[in-house]
Amino acid sequence: MYQKGQTIIATLSDLAEDDKCYAKLPDGMSVFIRGTLAIGDTVEATIYKAKKSYLEAQFTKLLSPSPLRTEPKCEVFGICGGCKWQHLDYHAQLQQKNKHVLDALTHIGGFGNIQMLEPIGATAIYHYRNKVDFSLSTSRYLLPNERNAPRSDKRNDFALGFHAPQRYDKVIDLEQCHIAPEEANLVLNAVRTFALNHNLSIYDTRTHNGFLRNLVVRKAFRTKQLMVNLVTSWHDASLMNQLLTALHNALGTSLTTFVNNISTKKNTVAFGEEEFVIFGSGFITERLGDYHFKISANSFFQTNSEQAERLYETVRDFAGLSGNETVYDLYCGTGSISIFISKQCQKVLGIELVDSAIRDAITNATDNSITNCTFRQLDLMKFETLRNELESFGMPDVVITDPPRAGMHPKAVQTMMQFAPKKIVYVSCNPASLARDGKMICDSGMYRLVKVQAVDMFPHTNHIESVALFETINSETT
Ligand SMILES: C[S@@+](CC[C@H](N)C(=O)[O-])C[C@H]1O[C@@H](n2cnc3c(N)ncnc32)[C@H](O)[C@@H]1O
Secondary structure, three states: OOOOOOEEEEEOOEEOOOOEEEEEOOOOOEEEEEOOOOOOOEEEEEEEEEOOOEEEEEEEEEEEOOOOEOOOOOOOEOOEOOOOOOOEOHHHHHHHHHHHHHHHHHHOOOOOOOOEOOOEOOOOOOOOOOEEEEEEEOOEOOOHHHOOOOOOOOOOOOEEEEEEOOEEEEEEEOOOOOOOOHHHHHHHHHHHHHHHHOOOOEOOOOOOOOOEEEEEEEEEOOOOEEEEEEEEOOOOHHHHHHHHHHHHHHHHHHOOEEEEEEOOOOOOOOOOOEEEEEEOOOEEEEEEOOEEEEEEOOOOOOOOHHHHHHHHHHHHHHHOOOOOOEEEEEOOOOOHHHHHHHHHOOEEEEEEOOHHHHHHHHHHHHHOOOOOEEEEEOOHHHHHHHHHHHHHHOOOOEEEEOOOOOOOOHHHHHHHHHOOOOEEEEEEOOHHHHHHHHHHHHHOOOEEEEEEEEEOOOOOOOOOEEEEEEEEOOOOOO
16 A cells, blocks of 8 residues: 555656656556656655555655656756756657557557557757747746845846746746747847847736737748747837847848737737838748748747648648549648648648638638639538538548647537548647547547557657548558
């Protein structure tokens, strides 16, 4: 019998949710240990929850470090919630992520004999994000080493960086982020110096007063274009022109556009109701495969361009298109998947909830001279209401679906299956949702799971994207 307060020794075999790791004790008991730990570490921990089938414990001492440990680059590793796995060798990260997908499909989906392809890792594991969203706060998060020794070089009422985990009021004042593009760090420091020198106020979430709200940097890696978007509570043209000079000094010709978004909302979301273009065109253009995509301050775009290309290639490959197919692209966002596969099929119908995304999708298709993609704004919870329109468009041979983290609404899964496509290519950023929806698809008796490919879009985090191919039972094996 295990008890609360008891000390245990365990060798960790898996990384689990949140800050926990998993180990099996010699008698078979499962334990989740909280702490920034690596697979292969042998640790001492104190039990704080003792259930019949599992324990939860707090890490207390590292007895033997794992050979898979690596030195994290980041100065605020373990404090900032962004890159929780930076201390683990990248190959081990990738294997862990692949295992998470496999475990979810096995335990939640009830699948056996799953054909998991080798996970596709990123070649750039640092500076890979094409978008970073820094926050400003009047309350600087104090790092553990400065709590008893206040710093004279930093103000406590000014912070520009990322929110500390679970602290929506406090921001860690950062000089650099290692997964952001290099230029974003130059922008970060130039804006900080400018704001402090000009004594600019910061939007306060309690009083709703203050000027500076968010700083967003977006980089198109293929075209080398760079956008800075400063979100403020009001527009001050003279100040923005002075800031433009500071940005030019920091970035030289790398800066291609600078916009000022204005938000009057009582929230800290980096989204403006009005936009002022201070410099350049107000957008950047990124290339994925043969296609280019216009990205403005508020448009959605996959955050890792290189891996988005790998993801879309996998989707196209799994769809196995010959040129004659009618394809539905559900949850199509700004239409990138529809456009990416458009040359390989007869026609695509993209469906998406957000109006502005549909407008961007239409623009993207037109800009790429694509004429066989149609986009329709619809809540997929009401998918069945489109039945007549869909029948005249043509029933799908292939459905591609890329829902948000929560997965598909059961009604949308039902409707999708009623259309009886030969193939369903399910793209997922949440293995648990994929497993649940995959189970529903296969429990119908119409489909089987053929293969799964994990693609890592976010090195050092526990996030993993996966693509699963479902085929009708009577289809030929791919
Ligand atoms: C993971 S993103 C898809 C991204 C897109 N396939 C891409 O690669 O750029 C999920 C999309 O689902 C949309 N969405 C969320 N709920 C929806 C709903 N009920 N009906 C239709 N679309 C929805 C979101 O607006 C978002 O664009």
